[in-house]
Amino acid sequence: MVDKKKKSDTPMVDELLDGPWPSFVKDLKGLAKKKPQVGQLLGQLNQSYEDRWNYWQGTVLNVDGYGGGVIARYSELAEKYPDIAQFHTIRVIPPAGWVYSTKSLRDLCDIWEKHGAGIMQLHGMTGDILLLGSDNTTTFEAAEELFEHGWDLGGSGGALRTLACCVGEARCETACYDTMKTTTELTNRYISQLHRPEFPYKYKFKLSGCANDCAASMQRSDMPIIGTWKDDIQVDQKAVADFIKKHGEDFVVDNVLTRCPTKCISLKKKKIVIDNENCVRCMHCINVMHNALRPGKERGVTILIGGKRTLKIGDTMGLQLVPFMPLKTEEDYQKLYDLVEKIWEFWGENAMDHERVGEFINRVGLGTFLEGIGIQPDPRMIKAPRTTPYIKFEEIAPAKFGGEAEDDPPVRNEEVEAMEKV
């Protein structure tokens, strides 16, 4: 075993061949037998392990008519590893919810074995299918064949990014809207914005069918769209009784009632009673007692804005922009499109270069942003009103209750006179 390792070109990455978790090194070594560039990739990775240093340079390579979708990489060790001198990634839009027919997957495999290094990642953190290992010629050949087979490139740079969603109504009883359909509709409607960067910076949608947020939309997307319901939680008291019989009353008290964030759920004579007005649709009780409790029937989405990862202002969660919107009819969808387009217009006109919409809202203020996109302030957008007293009023005096703002209020006049005397 020791002798064998001595002979290997990649002794450090070979340390990852064994162990119970599946080894990408083992897989790629197998692939290297027919794709020599993969062996060189592992060689460079081994060099990185030894030196604790990275050897890729990044740049841009565009397929005709596209402003993104190819992540170009050039090796700094091309003299030693000439076959990976150019070693690019192609991002491909997956079917919504990442459910595939094997026919689709095999098609991708065939295209990528023919034109690329044969390395796939399912999936990238953007949700794209990632095809690793093409050069400045094969990238275009692969793209052409992908297009012919109905596939399309994903987003990169200051563009709409490839959308991602949870499995939704295809396999989940808590999905409150059709995440797969909405993902596909948004992708196809805005495919031009996805392919040709025209925004200040990236814009991501992620779609989750309920507040469990399996698509991690809250902190991974500029516009989380999360399923919810407006009416009462559906309670099946017979199933509640079964649950209590199986787990005991204490379990319900400890793990359901006391974990409710607004304490709106109680147990009375072994029946679940919910104060629905104070329910915040957090999903916890439904998660624990999913046979007894279900989301209500009047379903739709909560739309948030401004989530993103760390750079540059630190992590931001999405903030609640639209508390509830049904998403069933074509008219409903049109309202969503109108909102999206208003945001893109206002952000696009006023944001600085490289400024995500969440950063933009931080800079201009949520109030200004709401005015810019024509949405009325709603107390559900905030946790609490401001605590700082320094308010930059635009009116000379506040509006009276139910009346108009006064143009020339006496209070201000007195102050002005006093100042003039000084």
Place this chain on the structure above:
Amino acid sequence: MAEQKKKGPRDNGAPDYKKNLHPLMAKNYGQWVSHEKLKPGVLVHIAESGDKLYTVRAGSPRTMSVDTVRKICDIADKYCQGHVRFTSRANVEFLLGKKKDIEPLIKEVHEILGFPVGGTGHSVSNVLHTQGWLHCNLPGTDAAGSVKALMDTLIREFETDDDLPARVKISASCCQINCGGQADIAINLQHHHPPKIKPEGVGICELPKVVAICPVAAIRPRQKDDGQMTLEVVDEKCMYCGACHGQCPTMEIRDAKTDTLSIWIGGKTASTRNGPAFMKLALWGLPNNAPRWPEVAEAVHTILKAYKATAKPYERIGEWVERISWKKFFELTGFPFTKYHIDDSEMARSTFNTSAQVRF
């Protein structure tokens, strides 16, 4: 640059999801009423029609050869009517219509793919990560390798679904862009000094963009004696985030000698209970120790051990620490609490204990 035939955009859009759905998914779309956990990694979803769809979840290494993907397809053709799903955490989900196929399928997943089955319920699921040294232009560490090494030590936690108080999601990030995302436990890279400018390379960058991208205005243009423009970094202002490095590769933020890894805990995406939460610094200064990063695994296991021992059911790691206090967390883990754990950003004051409430 190779010639490309000008054909223009095709703009095909997203593949039709309906054509990719398992027949039972298509038939019962929007009509699911319940689900049950049958055993670790195995779920059954029940539709209003009475149909049952079984799911076997397996952990994948995410980076796969086309041959491995074809093997996944072979198994899905044999047992799943030719349909398979991937989760956001790079798990493979085999979808079955027949209960009797579950065990033969699991056997093939183990024997042919070598993938473990699990990642459901209260388990440690697959680790979110990006490219690292395998294919990124900015990383200070690897991702695929460090995740493989870590998951080797967490296989038992992946393969069980009732060993932990709640689900544990882990992520790994190779630079301060932190692509891995919020997680119950996150492994992040930390830089320990401002970027060192490679003067010969500045000319290739758009200097105003590099100046503008700095979140703390620590970069300014400077004219050299020969009249050429270059950049300089105000060390006192710089917070070592590396935003400039993404904009301009000559703003070299990485340092093989001084970069370290840190562990952050308590991130949560779901709006369940008290809502989403950001993760907080638990431990810094771990060595970037390829190829197996044993110090990282040790720290993760220390956290998991304390969590298993003292958390209540359904308490995610962040909720657990919130209840028992950070004082107790540092006691239980033995991690040192240092001045670097105290926030010094704009958010800092909201993280201080501004009350007389105290624990002993």
